[in-house]
Amino acid sequence: MGRGPELEILGGALRRRPAVIMVEGEAGIGKSRLLRETAAAEAARGSRTLMTACHPLRAPFPFGPVLDALRRTGDWLPPPDELNPVTGELLPLLPELTGHLPMPSAGAADPRTERVWCMQAVRALLEAAGPVTLMVEDLQWADEATRDLLLMLARDPPNGLALVLTYRRDKRRRGVPVLGTAYRRPPGISGAEIQLKPLTESDMQQMATAALGPRATPRLVRVLFERSAGLPLVAEEDLITLYERGRSSALFNGAPSDDDDVAGLESSEVPRGLREAVSERVAGLSEAGMAVVQAAAVLAVPAPEALLAEVADLDPEKGTQGLLESLRSAVLIESSPTLYGFRHALDQQAVYRGTVGPRRLELHRRAIKALWAQNIPPLVEIAHHTRALGDRQAWLEQAHAASDQAIALGDEGTAAGILREMLAERSLDPQLRSRAALDLSRIAVNSVDYAATVTALRQIVADPQLHPATRGEIRLNLGLLMYNQATDPYGLHEVEQAVTELEQQRPELAARAMAALAVREGDEPVAEALAWLERAERIMAVSGSRGARAAVHASRISLDAYLGDPEVWQRLDALPRDDDDLEVVRQTARALYNAAEGALLVGHDERAAALLGDCGRLARRVGSLLLDCYSRSTLLVHAYLAGEWAGLEEKYSALRTEFPDMPFLETQRALVCGRLAAARGQLARATEEFTSVAESWSKRGGVYMCITLTGLARARLTDGDAEAAWSVTASARHVVRQKQAWVWAVNLLPVSVEAAVTCGRHREAVELTDEMERGLAGRDAPAAVAELHLCRGILRREADPAAAAEHFDQAAAIYRSIGRPYEEAGAVESTAHVLTGTDPGRAASGLTAAADLYARLGAAFDAARCQERLRALGLSRPSARGRPGYGDALSPREHEVAQLLARGASNKEIAQALFLSPRTVEHHVAHTLTKLGVKSRDAVRGALDRKSREPRTPVNER
Incomplete structure (x- = not known):
């Protein structure tokens, strides 16, 4: 009742697959009922x-809720030899699907x-198994692995999948996205965001009338509404109680009066509570039934x-009897x-x-005994x-x-939650406190709950009783977490402070901290980075x-490579x-x-492509998902x-599906896709991609910030706004000057010099180019040398076109x-100009x-x-033979238009990209x-894909 619009929205979304539907609402609001009715309709x-x-x-x-659902897919699957071989990895987790899945591989490292x-x-x-609808309830309780899995499915669902997720906001995790990270449906994926509100009094009237018939008077509905505050679950429990009471009364005294119904509800000890309604239903259970229900609770x-x-003893x-009774009573x-x-x-x-x-304490003791007797004791439940029992120690x-x-x-999310609970104990034994904090700091890099973990670690490092070396290691991990996950520059301050705490008692760990400081992003001078490395190398000697x-040697090589040694x-x-x-192999x-x-x-x-191939092979050998992801992503940059x-x-979309929580992957994707969009004339999309990177890297600076600002400029x-372009690159020029890292000013200098010359800053353009030339002395950086030639060409194109052309060549x-x-094409075009x-x-x-x-x-x-x-x-x-006829085939111009349409370009963007009038674009779009x-x-896009697979026929010219 009262959920007609939501049922219609949900049903409509399920008919447009793939789809992702999010249903939010507080406990008891009717999320489960909405899903059950939708599932019945499906x-x-x-x-x-x-x-x-x-x-x-x-x-x-990990993945427990989803695996529970997949156990029921056996009859929907094709023969094992027709399945993707990777599905065999699920066989050890889903023995029910033996005979339906291929055999698993040898296992991961x-x-x-x-x-x-x-x-x-x-x-x-x-x-x-598709087309299939997967409904997952109570996502707020999902473990980290399940959240990662659902996030991957939500970002890249199979074509036949509809994913329906219900959740309620958890006040203890305020600000943490329900999927662990922010989610926005990608293009091509339908869906809906449904937020369930409490029922109105009118909705309650319909609900009560359906359950009680003429007994649902306005007076009784008013009491129901006030008791439930519009929550369907509470109202449902009250209606069940009223229905059962009415049925019992009818056997002896006839149907209860309105006064009896209202008095029965109003006499409840807690008017709005659910406890009494549930207790009233449980009270009719036998001793065995009650014992089973209490054990379940x-x-x-x-x-x-x-x-x-x-557990019920x-x-x-008797256990079977009690369970059957509790099931029949719907408890x-x-x-x-x-x-x-x-x-x-x-x-x-x-x-x-x-x-x-x-009784509760007795049941908890029996639960502990029973759980310890299992083959693999579930220690999380035993700890609960x-x-x-109140036995704190x-x-x-x-x-x-x-x-x-x-x-x-591998369930570090659960571990982190337990460790944070332990650390919240004020009187925790100092030794156990140190161990728990160290464990939390060591797994912090993989934590989804960044804010809670940082808060817990900050409280620990502030403890004056903590051993300095222990504090140093925790602070080091805290600093790296803050810097790597949130690009928080204060994290580097924590790493520097960790060096002081570790240098005397844990010099090797201090050296690792120094090595991390040497290769950080930012505007620190190269001399400072070299000083950190030299300190680390003295310790490592x-x-x-x-x-x-x-680790220290790897940082030395990294820095030298960045500087063009x-x-x-x-x-x-x-x-x-x-x-x-x-x-050693990992380093x-x-x-x-x-x-x-x-x-x-x-x-x-x-050389970069070869190194990335080697890195990927070693990363897979040592089980480093981070380096495996990074190497594959950077190979796409090379492409x-x-x-x-x-x-x-x-x-990039496929890689992002495989590695859903790698911010650096998103940075590289945005930069590549931004540059592709710019080359295709989609300047709005390019600006959007570059801006997203600029926002996430604004505190961090470094090479990726320079690339981003160059794209925006x-x-x-x-x-045609040269002044804005010059202004946009100001902070990037400052970073390059401060670090004296001219070798990786990727495209920054030619864009800056072009902007400066265009808006009358010729002297500044000359000074910038001269600085770059001095900074490249002794460096092996052919791309930077090419950019230096571009700068010289820009500076000389008005006064000496021949000399400028030579530089561009x-x-x-x-x-x-x-x-x-x-x-190369850009330089050739500059020569022609x-x-x-x-x-x-x-x-x-x-x-x-x-x-x-x-x-x-x-x-x-550009073409x-x-x-x-x-x-x-x-x-x-003009062609001497006249214009070719294309018949039903696309002309070259129409093919260009089709390619832009396939990438989502608007008519305005197509006109801008191809230097056409809006009316001409409309004509080309219609013909295409x-x-x-x-x-x-x-x-x-689909039509182009189909055409690409058709055999080509020659075009007749007339």
């Missing part, structure tokens, strides 16, 4: 639906890698029949096959609070029951053991730790790649990645620079040797060559600009849709 239509729920107390079993494989397997299984999570009977026969439900619990958390709380204290010991178990199973020495490549070749010490992989990133910055692109643009956005130049040749066709007045023939050849290069890349905006320039100068040559046989712009 079943009537023959659709497949899986329902599952998260629970507030669970053992560390570590729990985190295995977790990623399982996530991929779940997606593949849902795709094979104490266990707090769905449990099998045998465990319920054991019943023999198997308990079968929440998943052979597991029994309460329909709602409020029911569980009502029964638990209504159980007298001595120990705490409920025993709880702390069990809690720490539970956190160890969770870490070993007498260290026996090969892993620590490897010509000798770094030999040292890279000498790094151990097959060492037996995995920590080698880190050095290879950083050096590859440096190589891309300075212009050694082929962009090499002009391999086809499918780049899709490849180039967009301003394209719009030098830049084009360098870019050609590096393997960067887009930059300066020669239009003195050598129009060569200018025409240059503009034609640049346009061809741009067109092959897919840079429609159209060259063609427009040719026409404006009267340099284009007709030739592709589609009615909407949204269908263009």
